[in-house]
Amino acid sequence: MKIAVCVKQVPDSWAEKKLRDGDAILDRESVEGVMNELDEYAVEEALKIVEANGSGEVVVVSMGPDRAAEAVRKALSMGADSGIHLADASLAGSDAVATSYALAKVIDGRGFDLVLFGSESTDARMSVVPAMVAERLGLAQLTFANKVEVAGGSVTIDRVSDNGIETITATLPAVVSVVEKINEPRYPSFKGIMAAKKKPVETLSAADAGLDTAQIGLGAAWSKVDSFAARPPKAAGVVVQDEGNGGIAIADFLAAQKVL
């Protein structure tokens, strides 16, 4: 069982984020980078599958600038075996379509039985990259899993959707994305952190990965930011002092807001 887990380094989910003035790309330098929290569940699930299986290999795949290596290292400290880091200046500004192209190129031909993703990244929150990668690889896509079972050459998931839970089975290899209800990601032990320093990480440039530069980066993006503005600061609320007419004042206010 050879599993790829795609992880992304994102700006700290709770930090205030800014877009760069010039090209409207997210300013990653100004914010602490962390491994996308949802990807931690994917790493955990991959480790669990391998542990349950008794043998196997978990390979972390990440695309991002140099410091995204920290996210790869984090996944390795949790217990993944090796990493592939695709880093190239020409990738900057890639949208979901370009990202899926790049990731698929890296994953393809390496003999993975399963490709795991977190259900979304906490910065872009599109949830489409797993589906796009599956499409590009020509594999089945099983998304939004809160339960994954691998047995006898097939994978079965419980897929969470607004309408309920669907059970889906596909033959391997397949692409699976997981939601945060699936497990409790482990905290890397110090032993794990030390061991991670010695685990192999393959760093690839766009050329190494055989990418067509016309299909990646900001220039190739299908979507474009025309303009943006900071969210206006929260306006102060209206305080109604109750001087005997509090009820009426509130009713008037709600009527003015067209609530009543």
Next chain:
Amino acid sequence: MESDMVLRLIVGLALTIGILAFAGRRMAFLVKLARSGKPASGRLTDPTARVEAEAVEVLGQRKLLKWTIPGIAHVFAFWGFLVLGATILEVYGALFISDFAIPIVGHWSLVGFLEDLFGLLVLVGISIFAILRLRNNPEKRGRWSRFFGSHTSGAWIILFMIFNVVWTLFLYRAAQYNTGVFPFMDGGAFVTETVASWLEPLGETANEWLETIGIWLQIAVVLLFLLIVLHSKHLHIGAAPVNVFTSRRPNALGPLLPMMYNGEPLNFEDPPEDALFGKGHIAEFTWKGYVDFMSCTECGRCQSQCPAWNTEKPLSPKLMIMNLRDTMFAQSDYLLAAKGKHPGLGEFDEAALNSLSPEVRAEVERPFIGSREGSEHSAEDGYTFDGHRSTGADLAIIDEEALWNCTTCGACVNQCPVDIEHIDHFIDMRRNQVMIASDFPTELNGLFKNLENKGNPWGMNASDRNAWIGEVDFDVAVFGANGEDTIPADVDYLFWVGCAGAFEDRAKRTTKNVAELMHIAGVKFMVLGEGETCTGDPARRAGNEFLFQMQAAQNVEVLNEIKATKIVVTCPHCLNTLKREYPQLGGNYDVVHHTELLNDLVKAGRLTPVNKIDKTVTYHDPCYLGRHNKIYTPPRELVGATVENTVEMERSGDKSFCCGAGGARMWMEEKIGTRINQNRGDEAIATGAKRIAVACPFCSVMLNDAVTSRQQEEGRAVGVEVVDVSTLLLNATKS
């Protein structure tokens, strides 16, 4: 007569040699066992303090006397044994020379008087002990007895043996008196004389025989007592003086010990392959740990003060130490065979392992820390509170639930008469659980991530650290705002706001109070703002030493770079870490708590409380201000200066009861038993005080929750408020 003396000598010496041979073997075993521990460093530095400790704690019995009646009873027994040492000399002398006396002082009436007096006092002492044991019978009082889980039958045997020592002493002495060979024929030995008057009518021959038999009995009893001591919890007679001498001075509170490797602080950047990270097996403890375990007398003073035990949780510090001791003995074959070469990290010394019997081997390979659910001692709610390894033998030795119950409040360490270092052992085991086993309460995951990513336990943004400054109407100097690269010379204090002080609403109020009071008093201070991060206290106490080291190194680097010298804090945990733990990383600062600074300002007349508050106030000692850092008086003086009436809770000062938040418990769920904060809150409410004064942001949150829940659920505690001492002062100062 001559042949009688030969018989007396032969029997006396035979007894002695026979029993001493066993005792000697046992002693050699115990010494070898202790020496098989891993190295411990700094245990002999500052010999003056150690000799002083020996004088005050061993000879002076200071810690025992914290509890008056049991303390006095122990003083009688202890000093009795020291004084009766002279009678041992006399009894052995009498084996050779029937009218033997100690040279020079041997006939002094005073000596005879003291010997008899202390013989009698020993009897008084053991009588008190017997009464205490009957009144505190764990079979009747269950976990509310401090002897719960202690070896009570063993204790009774000891009391009986001491009784035997005393009566055989007076038997042979009285007979000596009647046969005329007693060294104190001129008076003084008043008990001996009384007993002699009872024996006298038996006649001379009978008294001659009683003399010899009494001497044999005395020797036999004393030696048997020695043998029993060496095989029981009474080992403290020999182990405790060693333990006190090698203990952490002045005590094992305040800073935690750094992790060591071969006598040097462990380098976390590049740790050696064979370094240990905490304690994950009994063979990983140091020799000092083993002496700690041997010293435990099962008295239960620790347990009686423990916030976890008093709220019906599995942790008893006493049972934990007993459990470790029993494990040490059960695995002693391995410890002796491995001779400190146990590799740890889940590995064993194979040669040593292979030399063991199957039973001992199974014991050695048994999981060390884990769940003990399902043990025979399970409480009805399914949780265990037993320190008895003998039950549920297939389960882990140390109950993980108990391990995580500890709030590191220090009540146990503070009480322990033999200076056992409970907290250090618990944290060492937590270190193993976090850094090696990665098996700890899941709530801590969030804490660790927040500390790693955001530098504070709440996961707030560093940019919000200065939010409180916008809520005060005076200027607050922020480091770097005017391009400073070191703290300007005219700044009196660096105000270390702390994470709670910056992000937690109640603590933020304290921050603003303290800033305003300093502003009023004309104290120039500066804050670090976004440059501040958590000191690392919660990470360290949760066992994540690696994370603590990273945070501490970062803070020390910043503080040294900006040349910080004097620092004021509002959080006792920050105080303890900045003042007492950062010196381990090369950061030496003069750190004061706001209650100390404000009290000095009031005393110096720079702050004047004008409107004394017309409410009764009770002050709650935070563990990390009081027990860990011995700051009891300044906050009390400050409260006294601002209010009309104060009232003390029964558990106050060094017996203060924890709020439940220490030891990173603030970020863990409290699922078992009753709530610690409620226990303390109820005690504070019961004083009738309308204001509960606190001096720690965590105590503030915990006690406020406790009071609020009583108000909401039961309509009790009406009008009671939990306030920081600074709030009282500010209200009293502003007219």
